[in-house]
Amino acid sequence: MTRTALLVGxxxxxxxxxxxxxxxxxxxxxxxxxxxxxHTLDQTGLRFITGDPHFRETIQxxxxxxxxxxxxxxxGRTRLLAEALAGRTGQFVAVGGxxxxxxxxxxxxxxxxxxxxxxxxxxxMTGIVPKIARTEQDVLNLGKAGGFAAxxxxxxxxxxxxxxxxxxxxxxxxVRDGRRRWALAxxxxxxxxxxxxxxxxxxxxxxxxRPDVAAGRIFHAGDRRQFTQRQWVTLIAGMLGHSFEFVDxxxxxxxxxxxxxxxxxxxxxxxxxxxxxxxxxxxxxxxxSLAERDLGYRxxxxxxxxxxxxxxxWLANPYAVPAGDVAPLGSADFDYAAEDALLxxxxxxxxxxxxxxxxxxxxxxxxxxxxxSA
Numbered sequence: 001m002t003r004t005a006l007l008v009g010x011x012x013x014x015x016x017x018x019x020x021x022x023x024x025x026x027x028x029x030x031x032x033x034x035x036x037x038x039h040t041l042d043q044t045g046l047r048f049i050t051g052d053p054h055f056r057e058t059i060q061x062x063x064x065x066x067x068x069x070x071x072x073x074x075x076g077r078t079r080l081l082a083e084a085l086a087g088r089t090g091q092f093v094a095v096g097g098x099x100x101x102x103x104x105x106x107x108x109x110x111x112x113x114x115x116x117x118x119x120x121x122x123x124x125m126t127g128i129v130p131k132i133a134r135t136e137q138d139v140l141n142l143g144k145a146g147g148f149a150a151x152x153x154x155x156x157x158x159x160x161x162x163x164x165x166x167x168x169x170x171x172x173x174x175v176r177d178g179r180r181r182w183a184l185a186x187x188x189x190x191x192x193x194x195x196x197x198x199x200x201x202x203x204x205x206x207x208x209x210r211p212d213v214a215a216g217r218i219f220h221a222g223d224r225r226q227f228t229q230r231q232w233v234t235l236i237a238g239m240l241g242h243s244f245e246f247v248d249x250x251x252x253x254x255x256x257x258x259x260x261x262x263x264x265x266x267x268x269x270x271x272x273x274x275x276x277x278x279x280x281x282x283x284x285x286x287x288x289s290l291a292e293r294d295l296g297y298r299x300x301x302x303x304x305x306x307x308x309x310x311x312x313x314w315l316a317n318p319y320a321v322p323a324g325d326v327a328p329l330g331s332a333d334f335d336y337a338a339e340d341a342l343l344x345x346x347x348x349x350x351x352x353x354x355x356x357x358x359x360x361x362x363x364x365x366x367x368x369x370x371x372x373s374a
Contacts, residue, residue, distance in 0.1 A: 002026070002027075002028045003026060003027050003028065003069045003070070003096070004024075004028050004030070004067075004068045004069050004070075004086075004220055005021065005022045005027035005028070005029050005030070005068055005069060005070045005071070005072065005280060006030050006032055006063075006068040006070075006071045006072070007022065007030070007031050007032070007071075007072045007074065008033065008053050008067075008072065008073045008074060008075050008076050008081060008282050009031075009032075009033055009073075009075025009076070010032075010033060010038075010073070010074070010075075011031070011033060011036075011038060011040065011041060011066060011162070012037075012163065012164050013018060013158055013159070013160035013161065013162050013163040013164075014095075014155070014158050014160075014197045014200045014201050014255070015031075015074060016041065016042070016043070016074075016162065016197070017160075017197045017198045017200070017201030017202075017300075018072055018074065018201045018202040018204055018343075019031075019041070019046070020043070020201065021041050021196075021201050021202065021204060021205035021208070022072075022205075022208075023045070023057070024205075025205070025208060025209075027069070027070070027223075028045075028047070029045070029047070030046070030047040030048065030049060030068070031046055031047070031048050031049070032048075032049040032051065032053055032062065032063070032076075033050070033051075033053065033075060033150065033266050034050065034052060035048065035050035035075075036050070037162075037199075037333065038039070038050075038337070039215070040162070040180075041172075046132065049062055049063065050062075050172075051063075051072075052076075053075060053076025053080075053081060054076050054080075055080070056080050056083075056084070057312060059080055059081060060084060060349040061075075063068055063084060066088070067089065068085075069089065069091070070087070070089060070090065070091040070093070070208060071085055071089045071091070071092045071093070071094070071148075072091075072093045072204060073092065073093070073094045073095060074095040075284070078094045078191055079134075079135045079139065080093075080094075080136050080139045081139065082094065082139045082142050082147070082150070083138075083142070085140050085147075086145075086147030086148060087146075087148075088092065089146055089147050089148050089150045090148060090211070091148055091203040091208065091211045091215075091319055092139065092142075092143070092147070092148040092149070092150050092151075093140045093151050093152075093153060093204055093208070093332050093340040094135070094136070094150070094151070094152050094236070094262045095152075095153055095155060095204075096135070096136055096152050096153070096154045096155070096218075097127055097131055097132065097152075097153065097154055097155050097156070098156045098193055098220060098222075098284065098286045099116070099121070099122050099125055099132075099269065099270065099284070100111045100115075100116060100132045100133050100136070100154065101114075101115065101116065101154075101284070101286075102114045102115060102116040102120045103116075103120070103127075103270075103275070103282040103283075103284055104120075104129050104282060106180050106218075106283075107191055107283035107284075107285045108193075108285045108286055108287040109193070109220065109284065109285065109286045110220075110290075111154075111217075111218045111219060111290055112218075115129075115136075116129050116130075116133070117130055117133075118130055119272070119273070119274075120272050120274075121272060121357070122134070122268060122270050122271060123257070123268040123269075123271060123272065123273050123276055124268040125269060126273075130220045131143060136152050136218065137235035139152065140152065140216055140218075143216055145237075147365075149211045149212075149214070149215035149216075150215060150216060150219075150303075151207045151211075151214040151215060151216075151217055151218075151219065152218040152219070153200075153203050153204055153207060153218075153219050153220075153221055153244070154218065154219070154220050154221065154286065154287050155200050155221050155327075156192075156193030156194055156195050156197050156220075156221065156222050156235055156285070157192065157193065157194050157195070158194075158197050158221075158282075159194055159195070159196060159197065159306070159310050160196060160197030160198070160306060160309070160310050160313075161197075161309070161310060161313035161364075162196070162313075163310075164328060165328040165329075166261055166319050166328070166329065167263070167266060167315055168236055168307075168310055168311055168314055169231050169314060169319045169321075169329055170207050170233075170262055170282060170329070170333065171236040171237055171268075172236065172240065172311065172314055172315065172322065173241075173319075173334060174244075174262065175237055175240045175242045177334075179197070179244070179310040179336070180229070180244065180245060181244065181245045181246075181247055181252065181343055182229060182233060182244040182245070182246050182247065182262055183247050183249050183260065183261050183262065183339060183342060183343060184229070184246050184247065184248050184249070184257060184261075185249070185251055185254065185261050185264065185267070185348075186248075186251070186280070186281045186322045187230070187248045188228055188229040188230025188233070188246060188248070189228050189229070189230065189283075190228060190229050190283060191226055191227075191228055191283040191285040192229065192266075192283075192285065193222050193226065193283055193285040193286040193287075193305070194222070194223055194226065194227070194232075195222045195223050195286075196223055196262055196300070196301050196302060196303055196306035196307075197220045197306070198300035198301045198306065199221065199222075199288070199299050199300050199301060199303075200221040200224055201300070202297060202298070202299065202300040203219055203220075203221040203288055203291050203295075203297055205297075206291055206295035206296060206297035207219065207291075207295060209295065209296070210294075210295045210296070212289055213294055213295060214278065214294075215294060216351045218284040218292070219288070219290055219291045219295070220287065220288060220289075220290065221291075222285070222286040222287045222288050223299070223303040224287065224288070224299055224303075225302075225303045225304075226285050226287075229263070230250075234247075235304070235307060236307070238241060239308055239311050240305075240311070240315075247343060247346060249261070249342065249346055251279025251280065252279055253342075254342055255276070255279060256268075256275070256276045256279055257276055257353035258280065258338070259332050259333070260335065260338040260339050260341070260342040261339075262333075262339065263333070265332070265333055266299045267363065269280065270282075271284075276329065279370075286293060292340045319335065321333070327372045342369050349370060
């Protein structure tokens with residue numbers, strides 16, 4: 001008998017890769033979404049339920065009395081979906097995000113790290129992160145009550161074709177516009193977790209393979225190889241035959257979140273108000289170590305290869321930047337006048353910097369005898 005799967009969402013970067021994971025395991029896949037992008041899917045043999053997975057009433061009407069062997073909720077209001085599907089599926093996999101983790105305990109983030117509250121949530125997510133944390137517990141509690149085998153998979157930033165948040169465009173657009181200099185916050189040394197779409201979906205596939213081990217637990221997705229912001233920008237620019245002159249400007253001069261710093265808006269989705277006010281950036285990197293150890297997960301693609309494929313996709317399908325200051329990217333993210341004014345002021349400030357201190361020299365801490373001891 002053919003096994004059945006319901007995928008809520010399914011048309012953005014990870015959704016397409018999740019379809020591949022499900023079909024590779026022999027599932028008859030049904031997508032439940034608003035139907036806006038179903039026509040862009042390459043996969044065949046799919047079923048569709050067109051509706052709205054954000055409201056209790058529409059979920060009940062759209063799904064009727066159908067059952068599925070597994071449900072992957074990557075879109076919509078997860079808590080309402082879980083409540084509606086309790087007792088109607090054997091396994092419920094909910095996709096969340098690593099911003100729910102409270103920063104400050106070092107890198108990488110661990111699945112059992114404390115969750116953030118409104119005070120410690122990223123600046124632009126103070127309202128939603130506490131709700132995500134509550135939803136995680138609600139889903140796991142439904143699993144404990146026997147509704148299904150429940151698992152949470154947390155994503156970091158996921159990159160790939162069809163991504164709703166094309167952060168690569170920050171770099172691509174500046175290369176296309178002939179920008180030569182890039183002002184960096186914190187020297188560009190921050191580690192921001194990233195995950196290729198097939199690798200994120202691969203963690204879900206590993207959860208599906210081991211429902212007995214995955215039930216009642218949380219797993220992080222993430223590439224095994226991670227890059228600092230400076231490395232990531234350098235890689236993308238290099239794929240386009242371009243290089244930037246990087247200029248390290250302290251947050252005391254250009255505050256975190258200022259339009260004079262490229263990609264500053266993205267910090268507001270990873271850094272809390274305290275970090276932004278103090279002008280320092282914390283790492284927020286997740287790795288799939290737990291899924292590797294307990295579920296046998298292995299990466300599907302090499303991050304560099306997938307980044308190159310992602311850049312090629314955006315070159316062939318340029319992102320249309322809307323006017324204003326809107327998500328995911330807006331014209332305020334490309335405030336070249338502010339960037340040039342900041343860089344010009346910084347150049348002037350550095351033109352007359354005096355020398356401080358003197359070079360420190362230290363020898364090797366171990367002895368280096370020239371002859372054998374008597």
